[in-house]
Structure formats: C-alpha cells, structure tokens
Amino acid sequence: MPEQPFESVEDFLQDLRFQQWARGEAPGDKRYWQAFLNSNPDKVHLYEEAIALILIMQGNDLQPVNSSRKIRQIQDAIADKVTEKRILPVWQWLRWGLAAMLVVAVGFWWSNRTTNKTAEVAATEKFIPALKQSVTRRNERTQAMLVNLPDGSSVLLSKESSVRYNQQMNGKKRVVYLTGEGFFEVVKDANRPFFVYADKVVTKVLGTSFTVKSYPDSAEAIVSVKTGKVSVSTAAQNAGSHTSLTLLPNQQVNLLVENQKLTTTITEVVKPSEMTPVQKEPFEFEFTPVAEAFKILEANYAVKIHFDEVKMRDCTLTASLKDEPFLEKIRLICLATESSFQVLEDQIIISGNGCQTP
Amino acid sequence: MYFPTAAPVNAITDDAALWLAFRTGDNKALGTLAERYFVTLKRYGLKFMVDETIVDDCIQDLFLELWQNRHKINQTPSVKFYLLKSLRNSIIGHLRYQQRFASEEPLQWDTGMPDHFNAESLLIEQETLDGLITQVNSQMATLPKREREALYLRYFENLSVIEIAEVMGVNRQSVSNFLQKALARIRDRWLVTMVLNLFFF
Numbered sequence: 001m002p003e004q005p006f007e008s009v010e011d012f013l014q015d016l017r018f019q020q021w022a023r024g025e026a027p028g029d030k031r032y033w034q035a036f037l038n039s040n041p042d043k044v045h046l047y048e049e050a051i052a053l054i055l056i057m058q059g060n061d062l063q064p065v066n067s068s069r070k071i072r073q074i075q076d077a078i079a080d081k082v083t084e085k086r087i088l089p090v091w092q093w094l095r096w097g098l099a100a101m102l103v104v105a106v107g108f109w110w111s112n113r114t115t116n117k118t119a120e121v122a123a124t125e126k127f128i129p130a131l132k133q134s135v136t137r138r139n140e141r142t143q144a145m146l147v148n149l150p151d152g153s154s155v156l157l158s159k160e161s162s163v164r165y166n167q168q169m170n171g172k173k174r175v176v177y178l179t180g181e182g183f184f185e186v187v188k189d190a191n192r193p194f195f196v197y198a199d200k201v202v203t204k205v206l207g208t209s210f211t212v213k214s215y216p217d218s219a220e221a222i223v224s225v226k227t228g229k230v231s232v233s234t235a236a237q238n239a240g241s242h243t244s245l246t247l248l249p250n251q252q253v254n255l256l257v258e259n260q261k262l263t264t265t266i267t268e269v270v271k272p273s274e275m276t277p278v279q280k281e282p283f284e285f286e287f288t289p290v291a292e293a294f295k296i297l298e299a300n301y302a303v304k305i306h307f308d309e310v311k312m313r314d315c316t317l318t319a320s321l322k323d324e325p326f327l328e329k330i331r332l333i334c335l336a337t338e339s340s341f342q343v344l345e346d347q348i349i350i351s352g353n354g355c356q357t358p
Numbered sequence: 359m360y361f362p363t364a365a366p367v368n369a370i371t372d373d374a375a376l377w378l379a380f381r382t383g384d385n386k387a388l389g390t391l392a393e394r395y396f397v398t399l400k401r402y403g404l405k406f407m408v409d410e411t412i413v414d415d416c417i418q419d420l421f422l423e424l425w426q427n428r429h430k431i432n433q434t435p436s437v438k439f440y441l442l443k444s445l446r447n448s449i450i451g452h453l454r455y456q457q458r459f460a461s462e463e464p465l466q467w468d469t470g471m472p473d474h475f476n477a478e479s480l481l482i483e484q485e486t487l488d489g490l491i492t493q494v495n496s497q498m499a500t501l502p503k504r505e506r507e508a509l510y511l512r513y514f515e516n517l518s519v520i521e522i523a524e525v526m527g528v529n530r531q532s533v534s535n536f537l538q539k540a541l542a543r544i545r546d547r548w549l550v551t552m553v554l555n556l557f558f559f
Contacts, residue, residue: 009541009545024480030479048487052494053513054513056491057510057513067396070396074396077421078392078421079385
C-alpha cells in the first residue's frame with residue numbers, strides 16, 4: 001500500500017505508478033490501488049479526479065490496429081539501409097524492368113512489333129511491391145553522379161551531395177529530399193507536382209529543369225532555373241518571411257540565412273560563367289551523328305554510353321532535348337534511331353541495328 | 359517506504375543502452391526503440407489532427423534519419439523526449455509546407471473524447487466517472503491548445519518541465535505557467551464541489 005501522501009490531484013498526477021495505472025498499462029496494480037482506496041476513503045475523490053484528468057488528456061486514443069505492421073516496416077527500412085549494397089541488384093532489376101517496359105511500350109506503339117521481353121517485365125513487376133521504402137543515393141565521387149528517379153526524372157548530383165526519395169514515387173506528389181547540390185530534370189506531370197526539399201529551400205515544379213544548391217554547412221542556398229517555371233519557398237521553420245516566389249528560365253534566387261534572418265537576391269539572367277556545364281548545354285541536335293549526341297550526354301551526365309559505332313554510324317539525330325530528363329533523352333534518341341537501351345548503374349547500353357540511309 | 363514499480367527505472371537505463379548500441383551501428387537496437395515508442399509517438403502525432411498516414415510517414419522518416427545520422431547523434435538523457443521532440447518538429451515542418459507558411463501556429467490539438475470509458479477497471483463507479491469527465495472536460499475545453507499539450511506531455515507522457523519547454527519551443531517559465539493555470543482551474547472546480555458537498559450533505 002502506498003505511503004505517498006497524495007494530498008492533492010497533482011500528487012496523483014505526478015506519480016509514475018499512478019500514471020501507468022490510469023493509462024491502463026498496469027492492470028496488475030489493481031489490488032494495490034484497491035487497498036489504497038479502502039484505507040484512504042478521504043482521498044477517493046482526489047483519486048477519481050486524477051483518473052478523469054488522465055483519461056481526458058488521453059482523449060481519443062488510437063486503435064493499435066496495424067501498429068505492429070508499421071513497426072515492422074520501420075525496422076525493415078532501417079535494416080535495408082544496412083544492406084543497401086546487397087539490395088542493389090534488385091534495384092538494378094527494377095531499373096532494367098522500367099527500361100524494358102519503356103522499350104516494350106515504344107516497340108508496340110512504334111512499329112507494332114512484339115518483343116520477347118514481356119515475360120521479363122511481368123517477372124520484374126513482382127519485385128515492385130517489395131520496394132516500398134525510401135532510397136538514399138549519395139555521391140561520394142569527385143565528379144557528378146546521375147540518379148534516375150522512379151518517375152523518369154533525373155538528378156545530376158554534385159559531389160558530397162545526396163538525394164532521398166521513395167522507390168515507388170506513386171503518391172499525389174513526387175518528393176525528393178536533397179542535401180547539397182543537384183541539377184534536376186523533371187518529367188512533366190501536372191497532376192503530381194514535384195518537390196525538392198533541401199535544408200533551407202523547398203522547390204516545387206510541375207516539369208522543368210533547374211539546379212538546387214543547399215549544403216548544410218553553408219548559410220546560402222541557390223535555386224537556378226534552366227527551363228520552365230519553379231516556385232521556391234524557405235524551409236526554415238522560424239523564417240520571418242513566409243513567401244514563395246516564382247522563378248522563370250535563367251533566373252536564379254540566392255537565399256542567405258544569417259542571424260536567423262533571410263535575405264533573397266534574384267538574379268534576372270544568370271551569367272553563363274556561373275552556370276554548371278549541364279545548365280549551359282542546349283541539347284539541340286540537327287542532323288547530329290548519334291555518336292556525337294552520345295558524347296554530349298556522356299560529358300554532361302557523367303555516364304558511359306555503349307553502342308555499336310559501326311552499325312549506328314549512319315544514324316543522325318534532329319531533336320531539341322533541352323527540357324527532358326536524362327532517361328527521356330535516351331528514350332527519344334532510341335526512338336528516333338530504332339534502337340533500345342538498358343541502364344546498368346551509370347552505364348547505358350544501346351542496341352540497335354543502325355539506320356538506313358535513303 | 360514507497361518505491362515506484364521497478365519497470366520504468368529499468369526502461370530508462372535500457373533506453374540509454376539501446377541508444378548507445380544504435381549509435382555504434384546496431385540497427386536492431388534502433389528497431390527495438392521504434393517498437394517501444396511507436397504507439398507513444400503515434401498517439402502524440404495524432405493529437406495534432408493530421409492524417410494518420412502523415413504521422414506514420416513522419417515516424418518512419420524520423421527513424422530513418424536517426425539511422426542515417428547515427429554518427430552525428432549524441433547520447434540523450436531521455437530517448438522518449440528526443441523522439442517526441444523530433445516528431446513534433448517533423449509534423450510542424452510538414453504542416454508549414456502544406457499551408458505554404460501561411461499560419462504562424464499550424465498545430466492543432468485534438469480534444470475529442472471516446473464514447474465510453476471502462477470505469478470498473480479503474481476502480482470507479484461508471485456514473486461517477488462519466489459525470490466527472492463531462493465536468494472536468496468542459497472546464498479544460500477553455501484551455502488554449504498549447505496548454506493542453508503541455509498538460510499531456512507532463513502528466514500523460516511524464517516529461518519534465520525542462521523537456522516540455524524544449525519540445526514545444528517555449529521557455530520553462532511559460533510551461534510552468536501553462537501547467538499552473540490548467541491545474542488551478544481544476545482546483546477551483548474541486549473547491550466548488552467541496553463547498554457544494556458541504557451544503558448538500
């Protein structure tokens with residue numbers, strides 16, 4: 001039996017054992033409290049009042065329906081982070097699958113030709129539900145690294161930068177968390193806005209290309225637009241001005257967080273000297289030999305493109321690919337040259353039978 | 359002598375050990391902490407009246423971020439406090455973004471009550487408890503949202519005033535004032551009941 005004085009409601013409320021009992025977490029204490037109430041009839045109303053208060057604070061309690069499932073999801077997600085290297089093959093399979101699906105879709109649409117990859121796609125699809133958790137890609141190299149996102153958009157990550165995103169990216173919005181700097185080329189999808197959350201800025205777009213730079217150890221963040229229109233807002237919780245501003249092509253905003261104050265500077269026309277190479281590159285092709293086009297892509301996206309130079313020597317490309325994500329560029333080039341492609345990490349393998357010269 | 363049950367004391371040292379293990383790369387330790395605090399976190403998150411899926415996402419992100427930043431994280435005196443605080447920030451971040459930074463105070467506080475309480479298992483008569491809850495709840499209904507939250511953290515989650523101040527991002531004195539004010543209302547009510555009892559019985 002407790003010898004605690006319990007002179008007021010607060011005395012009950014502050015007692016750990018009472019809290020647990022009132023929350024229903026210590027049913028074994030029933031006899032303990034029964035004994036207390038029997039021998040302290042003058043304190044029954046304090047006890048009752050304290051119980052009522054705890055129940056009111058608890059309010060609408062959640063039903064622990066699927067908490068165990070959620071907990072397992074979290075645990076799996078953490079465990080996957082450890083074995084990230086080992087699950088890479090699966091991820092490669094997924095990308096393979098996406099590539100194959102594109103090829104199949106294009107194949108059907110383009111020449112009504114069937115391929116034997118359909119079975120492979122079906123097999124790959126089975127993997128997809130298992131890949132629900134988020135993925136982090138970090139660039140530990142000194143040069144830029146290309147990351148192809150599940151929606152087909154691409155990010156060119158600068159060194160010491162990372163992105164995190166959901167492997168399915170099938171929600172109402174497409175969300176990418178960025179640390180450091182990345183050049184984004186976003187697939188147009190007006191129904192599903194694309195968000196880049198960085199530590200200082202949040203950038204929202206529907207489909208366009210732009211650079212976000214927000215290193216955690218720097219007070220400055222930069223968003224610079226190549227094509228399309230983006231809206232930028234601050235990520236800071238206590239920032240004074242809660243505005244979002246819209247940037248147009250070749251505009252850049254610099255946000256500087258100093259002494260909790262936020263200053264923004266908009267540069268109307270970004271000087272080419274301040275652009276990253278990929279931002280400057282127009283990706284305009286006019287009767288350009290594909291070999292040359294691939295060379296431009298390789299230089300800008302830090303990837304290696306393998307193709308049969310002899311077979312494809314007659315293929316030329318006329319296209320404006322300024323606004324397309326990396327994979328979309330590859331897809332369109334393949335479409336134009338009647339070839340197909342595979343993505344393996346930063347290696348792109350193009351297979352085609354070449355183009356006929358008229 | 360009165361000793362509180364041994365369980366919570368063990369839980370605290372155990373928390374510290376798990377936290378240390380997780381920081382040195384044991385993902386199972388973090389998994390155990392996730393299991394231990396999931397319901398606490400979810401219950402607190404849902405109080406802000408955001409969608410359940412958002413709360414779930416925020417909790418999952420919270421643990422993933424902990425794992426990714428494990429090398430940068432320090433030992434904490436209270437894991438529960440650390441987790442509650444991180445979740446609150448993460449939900450605020452989410453709401454601020456959704457509301458496009460429009461409102462200064464985006465957080466709500468759910469004051470809804472369930473339809474039924476099991477009084478018997480708490481050694482109270484059902485009628486007494488129902489009556490008390492109706493009365494006290496109407497008294498509490500006039501309290502601002504943040505005071506309700508302070509009360510919840512103090513007496514439901516058992517955080518200290520210092521911890522509550524840090525979770526809610528206000529100074530310690532304000533938390534003490536919140537709690538005083540809230541409890542004063544209850545004391546007043548109790549006095550009224552006492553006086554009425556004297557008159558009628």
